[in-house]
Amino acid sequence: MxxxxxxxxxxxxxxxxxxxxxxxxxxxxxxxxxxxxxxxxxxEEAPEIQAIPDIGGVLTPKGRLVIEPEFQYSHASVNRLTFRGVEILSTLQIGVLAAEDIDRDTFTAAVTGRLGVTDRLEMELRLPYLYRDDTANFSVNEANEPFDLERSQSGDGLGDIELAAHYQMNSGRNGGPFFVGNLRYKSTTGEGPFDVDRDSNGIEKELPTGSGFHSIEPSVTMLLPSAPAVYFANLGYLFNLKDDINENVGDVRVKEVDPGDAVRLSLGMSYSINPKSSFTLGYKNDFIQETDTTFVNPDTGNSITQSSRSLNVGSMLLGWSYQMSNDSVFNLGLEFGVTEDAPDTTLTLRTPIGLNVF
Incomplete structure (x- = not known):
């Protein structure tokens, strides 16, 4: 036969x-x-993009609990040359020439739990713990009197706890795409930038481990199976809620901060190599709006609002997944920043483990 x-x-x-x-x-x-x-x-189950988190995919079956330990390392560097003064000729400058070299490293250990409430509804809880380390070197040349300054800062502690719900909206019959609706909430359990101690000049004595602001992110994930590949796309909007600060930072009093909202987009393809292995290639981009900060003039008591510049954070995504057993998967994800505002590299290791609870 x-x-x-x-x-x-x-x-x-x-x-x-x-x-x-x-x-x-x-x-x-x-x-x-x-x-x-x-x-x-x-x-009627949607395919899962295993190697890249936060994309969505197969929802956890009813009564099944998935525990996912995660380790993430992120590195970002800033090299900037700034001149403040008057340039008469290209070789003659009168003013201050400053060079900055800043390296930022963030280590995150997290545990995520996902529970299948029904066959189409999944609930998620993420508990992160962060360690941050920044090293900054400044070289300033003012009136032909150069001097160097080096500053190192660190901080560690509980990050912002996140809650999420995922709902599969259709059955994807006849080769059509699957759509999954997502809703994520980020708390303020981490120490925010206005919670850390500062010196008399307003400089942080340690680095924050959280954003300091509540946020809500609705999004929709589309998954289109096309054997042996799965195409995916995700579109979401991140609402950062403004807050009354009323804190003194150096000689200035910060009254209110409204963090910029963000439009989030990701797309790509996941390809099955064999029954146990797959790799993922994609791209994601966050378009972050300006942050509005309201200051109070200590002399006049008048309020002044200043806006930061918008950010364009784009990264290439590369992932690999290996099915170790029926209940556990090893995932490796890499992100490479391709825009000026994006971190240089981000490495993520995840090992979800499943078990039946009801």
Whole structure:
């Protein structure tokens, strides 16, 4: 008997396509190939993008709990040359020439729990712990009197706890795309930038471990299976809620801060190599609006509002996933910043482990 099979199944829970689920045998005198048995009915589960977090995918089945330990390392550097003064010729400058070299390293250890409430609804809780380390070197040349300044800062502690809900909106029948609705809330459990101690000049004595502001992010994820690949796209809007600060920073009193909202976009493709391995290639971009800060003039008592510049944070995504067992997966994700405002590199290791609880 001659048997033809697909060779491997997608690593995202998809049933095989085309000849999947059918055995073929030469059974008659004319050696015509006749099917033996029929393919199983199409699955209604959306494929999962395992190697990149926060994209969405297969929701946790009803009654199943997934515990996901995670380690993340992020590095960002800033090299900037600034001149403040008058330039008469390209070789003659009168004023202050300053060079900055700043390196920022962030280490995050987190545990995420996901529970399948129904076959289409999943709840999520993420508990992060952060360690941050910044090293800054300043070189200033003022009136031909150069001097160097080096400053190192660090901070560690509980980060901002996050809650999320994911709901699969359709069944993806007949080869159509799946749509998953997501809603994420980020708390202020981490120490924010206005919670840390500062010296008389308003300089932080330690680095914050949280944003200091509540945020809500609704988003929609689209997943389109096309064996042996899965195409994905995610579009969301991050609402950062403004807050009354009423804190003195050096000689200035900060009255209110309204962090800029952000439009978040990601897209890409995940490709199944064999039944246990897959890789993911994608791109994401956050368009962050200006942050408005209201200061109070200590002399006149008048309020002044200043706006920061908007940010464009774009990164290439590269991921790899390996199915260690039926209940555990090893995921490696890499992000490479491609815009000036993005971190240089971000490495993420995740190992979700599943178990049935009801």
């Amino acid at each position: 001659k048997v033809i099979h697909r060779g491997f199944a997608l690593a995202f829970g998809l049933v095989p396509f085309s000849l999947a689920g059918q055995a073929w045998a030469q059974t008659n005198a004319d050696n015509d190939i006749q099917p033996v048995g029929q393919r199983p009915p199409p699955t």
